[in-house]
Structure formats: structure tokens, C-alpha cells
């Protein structure tokens with residue numbers, strides 16, 4: 357397995373050994389079901405009076421872990437711990453900081469199979485997607501370290517402006533802000549907590565992490581990797597509890613110097629507004645939703661288009677911010693493409709995501725499951741189901757939240773569900789007369805995260821030029837709109853999909869966690 361590099365692009369063809377190791381790890385992880393996990397504040401395990409059960413969406417009888425329902429007091433304690441640890445960590449030479457962070461990344465890699473198994477059980481991700489999320493986290497941390505190193509710690513001499521008789525030196529230095537809050541979503545709980553954490557820490561900030569209530573277990577296992585790598589107490593703090601109370605208390609804390617929030621548009625905008633009520637302007641990095649189009653031209657290779665679209669529409673049950681949720685097709689190839697999409701989708705295996713053959717696992721929780729039924733009821737009034745439309749029932753399906761991969765055709769482009777992020781395995785397909793019409797529709801949403809195109813090489817230039825999206829792909833069978841990897845496809849959104857204009861896992865990301873200081877000295 358030594359020369360196999362796991363990414364979302366290579367995961368379709370893994371070596372056999374990877375499956376064996378995952379299966380072994382799964383048994384070990386299952387044997388620990390129901391263990392209680394603490395919060396981690398100032399290097400200590402902290403319990404709350406109230407607890408909550410973390411159940412699997414595969415089978416809601418499975419209690420994966422018992423977690424702490426933290427409150428405002430825990431939020432404050434975590435902030436204070438991070439504040440106290442900041443002077444020491446920020447003044448630790450960057451070389452030492454990245455050494456410790458690389459150690460944390462390598463622990464993640466060593467534990468990848470157990471982490472991947474836990475992720476499948478908690479999120480409902482199929483095994484390759486779960487292992488991908490874990491490896492991506494290690495790569496994001498390595499990437500942030502590499503960037504700091506390649507830029508010599510962001511300490512750069514500037515021009516000299518001497519007065520005769522005085523020797524001047526000017527130096528630009530990027531320095532950390534202080535205490536950084538990281539609030540993450542359920543769908544990529546490892547990478548979207550660990551990636552921002554790696555960048556914030558490499559930059560010299562101390563952090564407080566709050567995971568989604570659906571995925572606290574896997575994020576505690578991430579916090580363990582930082583702790584076990586030897587990061588000093590208080591540098592990484594981990595708290596759990598409801599977003600509305602615990603999360604809000606963290607956002608409202610005067611101790612916070614910066615925030616990275618990844619999640620829905622509505623929650624992100626609320627946090628953005630609340631955060632603006634502080635004493636002065638502080639940085640906030642928002643990574644929000646998507647309504648990602650895949651455009652198919654009459655010149656497209658339809659085999660590639662069909663496989664790429666099916667993978668991006670239904671990978672992780674459509675619960676990716678980058679999911680292909682809109683397919684826009686030129687009339688001459690519409691019938692042909694739609695036939696292929698149906699054929700491929702009908703072959704997808706739905707089931708326990710830890711099973712090797714499974715492509716689609718369950719959706720995350722009861723509320724998403726209900727949304728699936730409600731959206732399909734609404735869509736049944738407006739268009740036709742090409743595939744799916746129903747939840748799965750019978751046998752194991754009755755224990756979890758399993759939904760059929762659903763393509764809907766003939767819904768007018770004016771329908772609200774062409775605009776709204778459903779975040780489920782539901783994708784609408786529409787027909788257009790030409791590519792200009794396709795582009796107008798593609799860009800006519802509030803979001804601008806990812807986009808895909810299938811067509812001729814000249815058309816690809818036109819597509820890149822016109823599309824309003826932070827991540828764009830052309831003619832890609834691995835996924836029309838999904839499958840970004842740090843260092844290859846840095847990930848971030850335009851418009852309502854993101855605030856910073858700089859993509860994670862890219863050349864300009866770690867700098868977002870630092871402010872510049874100019875040091876002019878005359879000797």
C-alpha cells in the first residue's frame with residue numbers, strides 16, 4: 357500500500373489491504389460503543405452535569421458515545437484556557453510549532469482506520485469517503501505547516517529607506533491574532549475542524565473547537581491527536597453542547613479574536629452579525645452552503661458527464677456543500693444523458709456504509725430524513741421523478757435514515773427548489789436551448805461554491821471565465837463538482853458560499869489567521 361496516495365480522486369481504486377485494515381478497525385471501534393467522552397479544557401478532561409447520547413444514523417439503537425452537554429460556564433472556561441496559553445504558544449518558534457503539528461498529522465495518519473470506522477458510524481459516510489475525510493485532515497495540517505515553512509515563518513525584509521548617517525531596517529511579520537474559535541459542521545467533521553485548527557495553530561493562535569451535535573465523537577478523537585502530539589495544555593480546547601446555547605456563548609465571548617465557521621448560510625450569517633457586536637472589527641472566516649451546478653454541453657463526453665454527475669449528486673447522500681444539486685443540460689443531448697443518469701443511479705448500493713459495497717449510507721438525522729420526505733412531496737407536484745423519491749423501508753432500513761438517490765426532471769427553473777440548498781440526495785435536472793442560457797441559470801443563485809462542466813476544450817475556457825464559483829472543474833469523471841483536495845484544489849466559495857475569498861488548502865489560507873506588523877528599526 358506504500359505507494360498508494362489516498363485522495364478523493366484516487367479513492368475509486370484502492371488496494372485490497374486498505375479494506376482489510378478498515379474491517380479490522382471497525383470491529384475494534386464497535387467494541388467500544390457507549391464509552392463516555394469528556395470535553396477537553398486546559399489539557400484536562402471536563403465533565404458536565406448533563407450528558408447526551410450520540411447515536412448512529414445507520415441504526416439508532418446504537419449508542420456510539422455518551423457526550424457532555426456543555427454550557428456557558430464551560431464556554432468561558434475554554435476561552436480562558438486558550439487566552440492563558442496564547443503568550444506561550446505564539447512565542448514558541450514557528451519551527452517548533454510546525455514540528456508538533458506535523459506530529460499530530462502523523463498520528464492522524466497512524467490512526468486512520470479507526471478514525472475512518474468511527475466516522476462511518478457517526479456520519480454515515482461510506483468507507484472510502486470516511487477514510488478520505490481523515491487523510492484530508494492530515495494533508496490540510498501538513499499543508500499549513502509547509503506554507504509557514506516555505507515562507508520562513510512570514511518574516512520578510514522590506515525595502516530600506518535610510519537617512520544619511522542612520523541605518524534603517526524594515527521587516528514585515530505576520531503574527532497570530534490570539535484566541536481562535538472553530539465551529540464545524542457534521543458532514544466533514546474531521547477535515548473542517550482539523551483543517552482550520554491546523555492553520556490557526558501553525559499561525560500561532562490558540563483554539564477552541566465546537567463540533568456539530570451530530571458529530572462530537574469523531575472530533576473528540578481529533579482533539580486527542582493534538583493532545584497526544586504534545587501540544588501544551590490550553591492550546592487546543594474542545595467543548596460540546598448545542599449550537600444555540602454553547603455555540604452562541606462562544607461567539608459572544610469577548611475573548612474571541614477570530615472565528616472560522618463552516619456550516620449553513622443562515623447560521624453563518626447570524627454568527628457574522630452577532631460577532632460584529634464586539635468592541636471592534638475582528639476576522640471571521642465563513643464557509644457556507646452551495647447550490648452547485650453541473651452544465652452539460654452538446655459536445656460533452658456523456659459517459660464522463662454521467663458518472664461525474666452521479667458521484668457528485670449522491671456521494672455522502674448529497675450532504676456535501678459541494679454536491680451537484682443542479683444539472684443543466686443542452687437540449688440535443690438531454691435525453692441521452694438522462695437515460696445514462698438513470699442507468700447508473702439504479703445500480704447504486706444503499707445500505708450500511710461500513711459495508712464495502714455500499715455507496716450511499718443514511719442521511720444524518722431524523723430532521724434531515726423528514727426534510728427528504730417533505731421536499732419530495734413538494735417536487736412531486738412540480739416535476740417527475742427520474743429515480744428515487746422515497747425513503748427505504750424494511751429490515752435494517754427501518755432502524756436508520758436511508759433515502760433513495762433522487763433525480764427530478766421537468767421542474768420549472770422558477771421553482772424555489774432550484775435555489776434552495778436541500779442538502780440531501782435530491783438533484784434537479786433541467787433542459788436549456790444553449791450554453792448562454794445554462795450559464796445565466798447556473799449563476800442565478802446566492803451561492804458560488806463549486807461548479808462542473810462537460811464540453812469541448814474551447815467551451816471549457818468560456819465556462820471558467822463566466823462561472824461564479826470558487827472551485828470549478830471541467831470534464832472530470834471523478835466528480836462533476838466534488839472531490840477537492842488540499843494542494844490540488846484549494847476549497848472555498850464566492851458570494852453566499854464564503855467570506856474570505858481565499859481557499860482552504862491553498863497558497864493564501866494560513867495568512868488569514870495572522871495580522872501584519874511592520875517593524876522599522878534604526879540602529
Ligand code: NAP
Nearest residue numbers: 541542567568569598599603604619620623643644645677
Ligand atoms: P449548521 O446547522 O449551520 O451547523 C454548523 C455548526 O454551527 C454546528 O456545530 C452547530 O452546532 C453550530 N451552531 C448552530 N447554531 C449556532 C449558533 N447560534 N452559534 C454558534 N454555533 C452554532 O450546519 P450543518 O447542518 O452542521 O452542516 C451543513 C451545512 O454546512 C450546509 O449548509 C453545507 O453546505 C455547509 N458546509 C459548507 C462547507 C464549506 O466549506 N463551504 C463545508 C461543509 C458544509 P449544533 O450542531 O449543536 O447545532
Ligand code: MG
Nearest residue numbers: 410411412570
Ligand atoms: Mg448521531
